[in-house]
Amino acid sequence: xxxxxxxxxxxxxxxxxxxxxxxxxxxxxxxxxxxxxxxxxxxxxxxxxxxxxxxxxxxxxxxxxxxxxxxxxxxxxxxxxxxxxxxxxxxxxxxxxxxxxxxxxxxxxxxxxxxxxxxxxxxxxxxxxxxxxxxxxxxxxxxxxxxxxxxxxxxxxxxxxxxxxxxxxxxxxxxxxxxxxxxxxxxxxxxxxxxxxxxxxxxxxxxxxxxxxxxxxxxxxxxxxxxxxxxxxxxxxxxxxxxxxxxxxxxxxxxxxxxxxxxxxxxxxxxxxxxxxxxxxxxxxxxxxxxxxxxxxxxxxxxxxxxxxxxxxxxxxxxxxxxxxxxxxxxxxxxxxxxxxxxxxxxxxxxxxxxxxxxxxxxxxxxxxxxxxxxxxxxxxxxxxxxxxxxxxxxxxxxxxxxxxxxxxxxxxxxxxxxxxxxxxxxxxxx
Amino acid sequence: xxxxxxxxxxxxxxxxxxxxxxxxxxxxxxxxxxxxxxxxxxxxxxxxxxxxxxxxxxxxxxxxxxxxxxxxxxxxxxxxxxxxxxxxxxxxxxxxxxxxxxxxxxxxxxxxxxxxxxxxxxxxxxxxxxxxxxxxxxxxxxxxxxxxxxxxxxxxxxxxxxxxxxxxxxxxxxxxxxxxxxxxxxxxxxxxxxxxxxxxxxxxxxxxxxxxxxxxxxxxxxxxxxxxxxxxxxxxxxxxxxxxxxxxxxxxxxxxxxxxxxxxxxxxxxxxxxxxxxxxxxxxxxxxxxxxxxxxxxxxxxxxxxxxxxxxxxxxxxxxxxxxxxxxxxxxxxxxxx
Numbered sequence: 001x002x003x004x005x006x007x008x009x010x011x012x013x014x015x016x017x018x019x020x021x022x023x024x025x026x027x028x029x030x031x032x033x034x035x036x037x038x039x040x041x042x043x044x045x046x047x048x049x050x051x052x053x054x055x056x057x058x059x060x061x062x063x064x065x066x067x068x069x070x071x072x073x074x075x076x077x078x079x080x081x082x083x084x085x086x087x088x089x090x091x092x093x094x095x096x097x098x099x100x101x102x103x104x105x106x107x108x109x110x111x112x113x114x115x116x117x118x119x120x121x122x123x124x125x126x127x128x129x130x131x132x133x134x135x136x137x138x139x140x141x142x143x144x145x146x147x148x149x150x151x152x153x154x155x156x157x158x159x160x161x162x163x164x165x166x167x168x169x170x171x172x173x174x175x176x177x178x179x180x181x182x183x184x185x186x187x188x189x190x191x192x193x194x195x196x197x198x199x200x201x202x203x204x205x206x207x208x209x210x211x212x213x214x215x216x217x218x219x220x221x222x223x224x225x226x227x228x229x230x231x232x233x234x235x236x237x238x239x240x241x242x243x244x245x246x247x248x249x250x251x252x253x254x255x256x257x258x259x260x261x262x263x264x265x266x267x268x269x270x271x272x273x274x275x276x277x278x279x280x281x282x283x284x285x286x287x288x289x290x291x292x293x294x295x296x297x298x299x300x301x302x303x304x305x306x307x308x309x310x311x312x313x314x315x316x317x318x319x320x321x322x323x324x325x326x327x328x329x330x331x332x333x334x335x336x337x338x339x340x341x342x343x344x345x346x347x348x349x350x351x352x353x354x355x356x357x358x359x360x361x362x363x364x365x366x367x368x369x370x371x372x373x374x375x376x377x378x379x380x381x382x383x384x385x386x387x388x389x390x391x392x393x394x395x396x397x398x399x400x401x402x403x404x405x406x407x408x409x410x411x412x413x414x415x416x417x418x419x420x421x422x423x424x425x426x427x428x429x430x431x
Numbered sequence: 432x433x434x435x436x437x438x439x440x441x442x443x444x445x446x447x448x449x450x451x452x453x454x455x456x457x458x459x460x461x462x463x464x465x466x467x468x469x470x471x472x473x474x475x476x477x478x479x480x481x482x483x484x485x486x487x488x489x490x491x492x493x494x495x496x497x498x499x500x501x502x503x504x505x506x507x508x509x510x511x512x513x514x515x516x517x518x519x520x521x522x523x524x525x526x527x528x529x530x531x532x533x534x535x536x537x538x539x540x541x542x543x544x545x546x547x548x549x550x551x552x553x554x555x556x557x558x559x560x561x562x563x564x565x566x567x568x569x570x571x572x573x574x575x576x577x578x579x580x581x582x583x584x585x586x587x588x589x590x591x592x593x594x595x596x597x598x599x600x601x602x603x604x605x606x607x608x609x610x611x612x613x614x615x616x617x618x619x620x621x622x623x624x625x626x627x628x629x630x631x632x633x634x635x636x637x638x639x640x641x642x643x644x645x646x647x648x649x650x651x652x653x654x655x656x657x658x659x660x661x662x663x664x665x666x667x668x669x670x671x672x673x674x675x676x677x678x679x680x681x682x683x684x685x686x687x688x689x690x691x692x693x694x695x696x697x698x699x700x701x702x703x704x705x706x707x708x709x710x711x712x713x714x715x716x717x718x719x720x721x722x723x724x725x726x727x728x729x730x731x732x733x734x735x736x737x738x739x740x741x742x743x744x745x746x747x748x749x750x751x752x753x754x755x756x757x758x759x760x761x762x763x764x765x766x767x768x769x
Contacts (some may be wrong), residue, residue: 023681026533058659066596067596090649134746136639139707158745159742161739161742161744162744162745162746164743164745165697166697166698167688167695168486168489168687168688168695168696169745171687171688172486172735172736172739174502175482176479176482176736176740178478179473179478179479179482179740180471180473180740181473191599191691191692191694192599193599193600193601193688193689193691193692194599194688194689194690194692196688196689196690197611197687197689217599217601217689217690255597256592256596257595257596257597257598257599257692258597323491323555370744385710
């Protein structure tokens, strides 16, 4: 609930002043720093501002109801390991061992490891990589990047296992690798809580464990390679604020409680929380499923004639929403005959094509091509255990990436990229 | 150990050795263990055997409950959802009790770390009550068990999300560590629990009038009714027992993961059915042996573990499970025919 006290008013004015000053500096700073730091600055500003309260009642109520503050406060936002600065164009190109697709991975220079034998060249190191969903383009790409990195080192053997979204099965796979005395384990957990105990058991057995993209509940874990969920949601909000001052929004979200949903949606709401013209008209959990996003958007289109914005926490949701809007022939059905603004995450090639065609308006890239970082991190942990090198940091943040729009824009100091300029899109190409 | 099979007909008993030789499931388990020992130095390590027994305990508990319902010629698709829901209800109730009584030590944040007495009692009562509710729907309102328990499955998953808002709940404390990690003479306590409960359930099915009537209902319900037996209460009891076993499985499962959340264990009802079938339980009802189901649970877990030790991708594992199931069912049928 908002309280308009004198203290809050003074605090608010000061925050606005600090916020405005920061904004003014950012355009100049953006060229000096990497996009990572610029976006982190914006995250801090908007978060601070949102903590003072949200003037938009509709947004504020949803933000309160789903407890976004708790999630946002706990999610790490920070600098990159070893002062790394990511620039567009960086990274290696290879053929994905599983997808057989041409891949350009953005972060192969991050926590680098030269090609060739690693650590003790006379030893063979066995690393297990367990994840879920060999049938999903995002997840295959994650495994592609991990297997590619392992293949660069002749004395590293990798075993890749799909736990098929069964937490108990993933735990059993890890326990099996502990019994087989593997040298290191990298995992992509579907959910945080259940993966803590198996990770703890592996660490207790002296095996370094690194999680990629998502966290586990283990406090002992060797390293966590974490993505840019906060920057994703923030940029959806920034774009919307740039192109619209008001409108009704329909949200297609992931499953309740998922980190991707909590942070992306929460960050988006933080940005638009003090723009009074926006109204949350529909709020659906479509659980990363295109068919559910299609259904919810179709339902919303039936119920409302004045939808201006379709917010989507993922690429699958955005494609489902677009399918429904197309089928209903409602692409230009926003008030005054304007196009419905479709906001997306995840830079699948299919989503980028829709941006190039002018159907989806923007995407915040969330690259799966980070499995390689996990493998390098766990190798370095094995090396640290053997006294051959220093251990990498426990928290390894991946670089924040600029948003992709049809034409180049500069939004609050961040220069967007066009689909043609973005070589890192994942998944199969579409015509 | 004498393996006795309780059937609707007078129990058929052969000499222990003769019966063991005739058990295809036992041969399957022995083959897996020998194959594992020959192909991997890690397979018969104490740590690995403990891992596979812990998993056998979980799926074995679910399959035991499922078997009791299958014996009556019904099916319980809600076991996995009930398993998660019963623990979530225990979380909610202990939170409420803790708050009302000012016992902050019971629940702090979203972590249970207090005495497990209320927690376990509420969990077991909930699982049993949900099972009994299924039974009432099937027996008294004549809803097909497939439909009734499918509805339960969906409703329980929904209620679990509603109760937790999708968030995980952490389970900490000596009880959960004991249930998950404790060993008795090198055997995980959860597996000992399974064996003890199977012993009781087997005694109930083979040594009591009520148990024999469950077989009779599955063998020929109409004949059972005509013989003057009120079948409805036994059907309700079989579902209640299935719910009770699901709740115990829920405690074992969540203790292993030290947490519970609504999305856990999706599809485990199919694993329970697969193990029951592997153990020779007829889906049409009337026959079934809990000892075979227990052996099947160990075999299922040992087989999956061997494939994992070999590093076989999970899609090949699924194929192997299917092939073994077909083989086991065929052998069981041939064995019974002979």
